Amino acid sequence: MINTMSKGVKILIVEDDENLRFLVVHRxxxxxYEVSEVGDGEAAERMILAEKPDIVLLDWMLPGKQGAEVCEEVRKQGFDNLIIMMTAKAQDVDKIDAYNFGVSDYVTKPFNMDVLVAMLDSKVKFILNNDRSEVHRFGNMEHHPNIHTLFRDGKKIELTILENRILLYFLRNPNKVINRDELMLVVWGYNSDVNxxxxxxxxVRLRKKIELNPDNPQLLQTVRGVGYRFNPS
Structure with missing residues (x-):
């Protein structure tokens, strides 16, 4: 059965492995979804800027121009829709963070197609409900998850991919007590062995970026023995 939510949503797949690209496009x-595809970085950059897809699934390792460079370049040119990096499992996600290329999110390969579809569906729900580009305001801050950036009084604060995922989940679930296991599943996914x-x-790192006094957090509070709660007001 075709997902009605996906109607009219454009996704560009950038992947040089033809077999994988075929499988993802087909699914x-x-x-x-309206799907287009390309196999190298330079062509991808041109297509992203010309076609402005809602979501780009971008491979980390590409011939010609690396995925990270493509991402950085299109961000500089003002593209602010979702860019999801596809990365080999062996690569540390924090390695993507360190460069701050403007990746919105990531998925590790090899991925389960159902997990990929579920991830895209949840993103699309917010694209449709939030006038395509999701922005959250709280206190004197604005969170732009697609470009994983936080603005405090107009000043830009960079977030890593994981900090971005954590903050976004809290902002979508305000005032709700979220246990650690739920949060770990959301942030690292199903096959993760993080503790x-x-x-x-x-x-702790996120609190340093959003709290006036990280040692006495007012926004992101610990619920002892359970997890955390986010109080945006």
Whole structure:
């Protein structure tokens, strides 16, 4: 059954492995998405700027121009729709973070097609409900998840991909107590072996960026023995 939500949503697949590209294109077309495809970085950059797809699925390793360079370049040219990086499992996601290319999110290869579709569906829901480009305002801050950037009083604060995922989940679930396991699933996915210490470390880093006093957090509060709660007001 075709997903009615996907109607009219344009996705560009940038992947040099023809077999994988064929599988992803075939599945996403079956889901009702408008799909175009390309196999190298330079052509991808031209297509992104010309066609302005709603979502770009962009491979990290590409011939000609690396995915990261493509991402950085189109961001400079003002493209602010979703860019989801497809990366080999062995690569550390924080390695993508460190360069701050403007990636919106990532998915690790090899991925399960159902997981990919579920991820895209959840993104599309917010694209449609939030006038295509999702922005959250709280206190004196504005969060633009597609370009994983936070503005405080107009000043830009860079977020890593993981910080972006964590903050976005809290902003979509305000005032709700979220347990650590739920948050870890959302942030790292189903096949992850991260521990709660790693999550807590990312929370500490995020608090340094959003709290006036990170040692006495008012926005992102710990609920002892359970997890966390986000109080945007």
């Amino acid at each position: 996403l077309k079956a889901e009702g 709660t210490r790693t999550l807590d470390m990312h929370i």
